[in-house]
Amino acid sequence: MLHRRRLLNLLMGGAAMMAMPACANAPERSIRPALKPAPPVEGIVARSALGGELAFAVIDMQSGNLLEGQGANTALPPASVAKAMTALYALEALGAGYQFRTRLVATGPVSDGVLRGDLVLAGGGDPTLDTDMLAAMAAELVRGGVRQVTGKFLVWGGALPFVEAIADDQSVQAGYNPSVSGMNLNYNRVHFEWQRAGSDYSVSMDARSNRHRPAVSMAQMQVANRSSPLYTYRRTAVQDQWSVARSALGNSGSRWLPVRHPELYAGEVFRGLAQVQGLALPAPEITRNAPAGQDLVTHRSEPLQAMLRDMLRFSTNLSAEAIGMTASAARQGRPASLGASAAQMSDWARMRFGMSSARMVDHSGLGADSRVSMTDLANMFRLSGQDGALRAILREHPFRDASGNLRPRTDMDVRAKTGTLYFVSALGGYLRAPGGRDLAFAICSADLARRARVAGGQVDRPEGTAAWSQQARLMKQELLLRWAQAHS
Structure with missing residues (x-):
């Protein structure tokens, strides 16, 4: 006789078996709970209370369809999102493996440790050259046997046009707005x-x-x-x-x-480093003539792709300008000015990606007179995303709360470039929704009237800019969350 509890267990198991559907095969797709309705854009914008203009565009990566847009054809300053355009421009013109060269050139023969001529520190536009690298060049020069220079010590920065300041509306002390030259240091x-x-x-x-x-x-x-x-x-x-x-x-x-x-800066620093190695040099002088002679030492930068990854991560304006002008030089010869180089990149963007709105004044986005529509920017991300080269060097976009603390997310992936000027906040890149759908997007908030009132002031952080930027960041995050939810 079966025990009563065992009999009940068997009967319950049988009842459960009978309740199962006739087809016991697993479904082809896992069943996902229904998503809550995405919050309306109007509420997100109203909560931010930013004023000025808001423009955005979201495009499906596969079909190219515009999924959502507001003011999408309005041309606004892209701020540092422009660096993504510069990266694409440089990769096409120079190649991912391109390396900048900084050289020590002898204009005369070297015999018995004596250079009978001038020594030229010749810049090749490298934006990442630092004092440690110059020190290594000085040490290599002395190890190679040079103990005396009978001529001048010259510095050449003519590989790129000289730019006294990237933008003319920044405070004088803004370290992110330096000069640009073919000879750059630190x-x-x-x-x-x-x-x-x-x-x-x-x-x-x-x-x-x-x-x-x-x-x-x-x-x-x-x-x-x-x-x-x-x-x-x-x-x-x-x-x-x-x-x-x-x-x-x-x-x-x-x-x-x-x-x-920049040339005198690099020259003075190199002279001091050479002195430590026992090589006395005269005071540096700037030369406008490209050096001709024997290359004694050559320093090569990291490959361009690695340099671009750092440029996008740390948003270094000097890197963007030096790389952008070098790309223009490779395409059509040394540009006459930064503005001419930026115009050349704008022409390229129109031909390459159909960006009819692109009117760039520089390669970094620091100049607030640059203009591009969010439709054109989002479409640039979509078209360039086909080979994955740009997405691979964009950083993962962090989500933060109102206090600035990180809010890790595992349900979506955003790879993007941020851009910030006083009362301008932009973001563009790629969003992979929870369901795996890939989107390209671009967003810009700009209160240009408020910006005009503070631009050119000699303070580090004009009143109201920090709070405005924080609200703009939170609004962009809400938009990203909305799109991930609405377009999974």
Whole structure:
């Protein structure tokens, strides 16, 4: 006789078996719970209370259909999202393996350790050259047997046109707005450090990198008894002359300032590094003539693809301008100016991606007069995404809460480039929705009237810009979440 509990278990199991559908095969697709309705765009925009203009476009990667758009054909400043265009422009013109070269050239013969002629530090436009790399070049020169130079020490930066400042509406102290040249060092920034010393301050200006910290004299700093402006700047024929308001310094601190004499900066630093190696050089002089002679030492940069990945991740403006102008030079010869190079890239974008709205004034997006529509930007991401080259070098876009803390997401993947100017906030790239659908998108919020009121002010962070940027970031995140939800 079966035990009563065992009999009940058997009967319950049989009942469950009988309740199963006739077809026991697993479904071809897993059953996903129904998604909640995506929040309306109007509510997202209203909560942000940004003012100005909002434009966005979302395009299906496979079909090319515009899924959502608002003001999508309005041309607005792309800010640093422009660097994605520059990356594509450079990859096509130069190739992923392209390397910049910085050379030490002898204009005369080297015999018994004596260079009977000039030594030329010749820049090739490398935006990533730093003091440690120059030190390695100096050491290699001496190891090669050069112990004396009878002629001049010259510096050539003519591989690219000289640009005194990328944009003319930034504060004088903005380290992200340096000069651009064929000879660049430390992103054309000098390190300013101060320390209270009794009732006064000790200050220093140097070209520091990981292993070396040579002082420089071509950049000078004076502490001034005033409350404003924070910094003043004067460019002489051979120096960058700075002053800083004493009231703003506190006990100690440091910051990077832009360099406006990049050739003399690199020349002074190299001369000091060579002296450490036992090679005495005369004071550097700038030459406008391309060097002809024997290459004694050549430094090669990282391959372009790695350089572009860093440019997009850290949004380095100097890299974008030097790389963009080098791409223009490879296509049609050395451009006459940064503006001419940007116009050439705009022409390329119109022909390559049909970007009829593209009117770029630079390659970094720092200039607020650049214009492009979000339809054109999103379509550029879609068309360039077919081979995956751009997506592979874009960083994963972080999601943050109102306090700035990271909010990890595992249900969607966003690879994108951000762009921020005062009262301009842009984002463009790729979104992979939870269901695996791939989208290309571009967003820009711009209050150009408010920007016009603060542009050119000599403060580091104009009033209202930080709060506005935070609201713009949160709004963009809400839009991304909406699109992921609505288009899975």
